[in-house]
Amino acid sequence: MKKTLDIYLEHSLVGHLLQDRSGRLRFRYTDEWLHYRNKIPLSWSLPLREEAYNEKACRSFFAGILPEETARRQIARIVGVSARNDYALLEQIGGECAGAISFLPSGVTPPEVNYRYQALDEGELHTALEILPQRPLLVGDKGLRLSLAGVQDKLAVYVDEDGGISLPLGGAPSTHILKPAIPRFPNVASNEALCLELAKAIGIPAATATVRYVGDIEYLLVERYDRKIIAGEPYPQRLHQEDFCQALGVPPEHKYQSEGGPNLKTCFALIREASKLPAVDIINLLNLVIFNIIVGNNDAHGKNFSLLISNENGKIMIQFAPAYDVLSTVYYPDLTDRMAMKFGKQADANKITQRNITHFADSAGLGVAAVGRQMAEVSSKVLQMLPEIGPKYRKIPDLVDLIAERAEKISLLAGD
DSSP states (O other), rough: OOOEEEOOOOOOOEEEEEEEEEOOOEEEEOOHHHHHTTTOSTTBBBOOOOOEEHHHHHHHHTTTBBBBBBHHHHHHHHHHSOOOOHHHHHHHTTOOSSSSSEEEEETOOOOOGGEEEEEEOHHHHHHHHHTTTTTTTGTTTTTBBBBBOHHHHHHHEEEOTTTOOOEEEEEOOOOEEEEETTTTTTTHHHHHHHHHHHHHHHTTOOOOEEEEETEEEEEEEEETEEEEOOOTOOEEEEEEEEHHHTTTTGGGGGOOOOTOOHHHHHHHHHHHHSSSSHHHHHHHHHHHHHHHHHHTTTTTTTTGGGEEEEEEEEEEEEEEEEEEEEOOOOSSSTSSSSSOOOTTOOOOGGGOOOOHHHHHHHHTTHHHHHHHHHHHHHHHHHHHHOOOOOOOOGGGHHHHHHHHHHHHHHHHHHHH
């Protein structure tokens, strides 16, 4: 039987996702959206056009909205569908997703009619975080339809002016991502909070994150850069975004370069081609790549970089999104010492040489001298800001020392 999901960007019906009797997907924009003055594409990989996109063309974007690996399998089991069925999962949990996108069965009343929030007291929040590993995204609880990409346990929540936490119901927009600590990785919440705060302090646009506790559970609360609070409006505004895998048409299971995913060459080419502010965004991406090397974030794969997509006065605006999911993976000895994306053919940050810098610069379309200057500048700023920021993170002084040591090494390399 053919099935159809209506796709909304905020309150506008923009297209239909169809599944035929064989389970294959097709996507088509609505005529109304194509003629709308402030239209935007869902993805750089899905330009606005009248013709439908087949599964090969559209699956990477839609699969990229969903959770991955164990979380995906658990959710599928809970809602009673196949873990391989992207359409069925989006139908079940595609109410509040990354960006401005949401999904409803064709003909169902648009989601804004049912927006509401369920406040959680400390006991309820503690219980929710306890069951999150067994019920990812709290799927099926209280009518929640949330989808967040990635493999880590997380939850989309609404945080009010007083810091109170609520669950978004009826497809309501969230404002924050809540990420519980991972027991096997000590102080992971503090680790990510430190890295994001440090990135912002040296001028890299990055999400704002704070460490919180409820009972004995530590968690990270990350402000969503794809949500905007507007004075006088009852609900946050969704801002559309997509990650680099989606923009490049790469399915989430291939997000690592070693598995056919994006490399730094393709990332810089995407920014150069898509961004409306390429000069600014190329520097922001370069600084983030250097920063990831300094802090030891070896898990910076294609789904950990994103684009924001908007329309300003009838003109489509695409720009590089703020940094997120930045933490020091080298802080944990059991994790790989190989970077998700090679830097100038080198996967081990400890072995980067001048030859690698030259190769990286050439492949990314950058000047070698310019790359060297940015490496020197970023490492210098890190060393300048660490004494101010580091003492806030008393649980991880050894990580602060590790980052300083790596910054010194990059500084020396840049000066060679």
